[in-house]
């Protein structure tokens with residue numbers, strides 16, 4: 001089986017770009033490099049990041065304040081450099097995207113604009129397995145509007161005995177109760193189960209019901225192809241430290257549909273980077289927002305934090321999301337086939353490749369996900385992560401994970417939780 005994995009690596013139409021990343025040593029040191037499956041939590045560091053940061057540091061040292069206009073990548077409009085590649089990544093028009101802040105901050109900025117409860121239409125619909133930050137964010141938005149979160153936030157649950165949501169159930173719910181929904185805010189790929197939602201169908205149904213539709217793309221950006229503009233999504237936000245490999249706490253991305261960026265009646269929280277650059281330094285009190293997602297920017301951008309995002313986007317541009325997704329399906333499919341019949345763990349991610357990205361989540365029978373992850377690392381050099389109590393997540397990230405890594409994970413799991421029952 002190991003030979004087969006090596007052959008799959010050698011024959012793959014998209015050879016691994018592992019050499020462009022810093023792969024950590026295996027915990028315990030006995031296995032050389034780690035088989036790293038935690039890129040859905042924190043992606044690996046591209047080798048190009050250190051040089052790029054050094055350039056920005058040098059420009060700061062050499063130029064100080066003049067760097068705003070004289071740096072080799074002038075800081076005053078540095079965020080412009082990220083616009084086109086970010087737009088290509090999420091299927092947006094360039095003026096619909098901006099790199100700024102962090103994910104939860106962007107979700108709040110978006111809700112300040114697009115969560116406008118009125119009359120009967122006050123509810124926010126999320127998944128029951130939403131990432132906790134999203135649960136906290138929507139509850140606090142309800143409170144901010146003087147509403148009771150317990151009545152305002154609706155959590156979508158799978159059918160009894162099932163782990164993932166069925167699109168038809170989401171659509172039926174929207175059809176039944178849509179006139180009470182002000183905002184639908186779901187994860188494009190669910191962080192826990194790895195389920196890839198039918199964003200086109202759900203966005204259409206949500207908007208037809210009269211709700212605003214936003215997507216948390218933390219686990220989708222850089223993982224699956226997106227067409228936010230064509231899907232008519234109202235807004236989206238994503239972090240860049242997972243599949244986008246831009247480093248811990250890296251600057252996030254944000255999408256606002258064209259129809260809103262041109263609509264002066266949309267309320268916004270504002271700051272000086274949200275005004276037209278041509279008038280910004282007149283230092284006048286009145287704001288002149290541009291007809292672009294830039295109008296949601298507040299502060300001048302953090303250059304040291306944007307530099308790694310730019311390096312990462314250059315990699316995605318070079319490889320292309322289409323080729324990456326095709327490899328991702330091959331890798332995840334291979335791992336899924338190797339994990340199909342483990343004794344003490346069961347894959348809860350959808351089996352249909354169209355309904356998942358680069359993640360397989362396993363439910364472990366003894367509910368000791370933390371212990372299993374520790375043993376995987378210590379005994380086998382395989383890095384996965386635990387979502388307690390009973391889920392272990394593996395992300396075969398196509399940029400740097402190999403079929404051989406998947407083989408190592410499958411062998412390690414078979415050793416620790418038992419082979420076919």
Ligand SMILES: Cc1ncc(COP(=O)(O)O)c(C=O)c1O
Pocket residue numbers: 102103104105131133134187191216218219239
């Ligand atoms: C789905 C999802 N939403 C929100 C967050 C919170 O992100 P941040 O801390 O960047 O705001 C995360 C973090 O992992 C996440 O996975």
